Amino acid sequence: MASHSFLIVLVLALCHSSAHGAAPASSHNPTQVTTTPTPPPNVANEFLQPHNQARAAVGVGPLKWSEMLANATSRLVRYQRNKMGCQFANLSDSKYGGNQLWSSGMAVTPRMAVDNWVQEKNYYNHTDNSCAPNHSCGVYTQVVWRKSLEVGCAQATCVKEQASLTSRATKFQGFAFGFRQNDLSKSIDLMERVIILLPDACSIDDLH
Template identity: 40%
Template sequence: MGVESIVCSFVVLLALLAHEASAQQGNESYLAGHNEARSLVGVPAMVWDASLVAYAQRYANAQRAANSCRLLQPSNGPYGENKFWGSPGKRWSGEDAVSSWVALRKFYNARSNTCVPSSQPCGVYTQIVWRNTSSLGCASSVCPDNSTFIMCSYNPPGNIRGQAPF
């Protein structure tokens, strides 16, 4: 093997390691944000689930392919879900998405188990802190208009009518 082949192999290896490290760092920001919110209300931490990542990535890719990276359609799948849309012109992260969902906790009234006012979508927050949800997987897609679509999937799903999250 020549020097050029060795250098080329080394460059490919470094690129693969950098990609893996970047993906791992992204996963950790999703999981850390969720688990920080959960710790504040005394529910157990979640774990990262590759099958939920794959599910969320398929949905995000389908949204991109359909040129419909908006938050309109539920996946109608077996998991809980939170979705985030970030406008073009910024590199949106998992941390941005999770922070936006957790910020909606201010609209959740634990005494009445309702969103106050009812027009506020605090269900994205209650899904994050749902006591029985134990695993999480998130994925993102850059849309044709350069916006960003992020989806997190939760198993088992939360937001069961008539039950409180914690």
């Protein structure tokens, strides 16, 4: 049986930020999963190091690992497992954005996932803050968002289809210098749902 890896990277507005929209959800709908709790330090570093290498390459400061954000993303992963069949989180109408990846035929490590997103650097034009025609580059700008401070990740594996769901949250201060704000509309229903999953992270008022 071929191995299928399903990954999502979330950008969490804690509490003054904007984010890129999530990619369309996969039509594949694996249902049986097991969850992995907050990653141990070695797994955390597998996520953190490629983020910081990409950031250093463009003169952006490093991220720090956040246990609080890792726990928060673990809650979101469990929500996607229990309520959404291990599909992508639908964040298109919220202040939350996401980078998502579906891979078939191999296990995807944290570094492989981040490296995949960083490849979009090839399509980013820093001069006018745009993507090359017929290409996207939003997942790359998420990785190198200048005002990002902390990152936390969590993962669930969809056993039946050998798929994994990985979530990443980032704490921000303000907006990224050099990257335009993505003006996304807000869904109160979605925000309330996320706040339930992420207690004490932000208040609803912080997200208006």
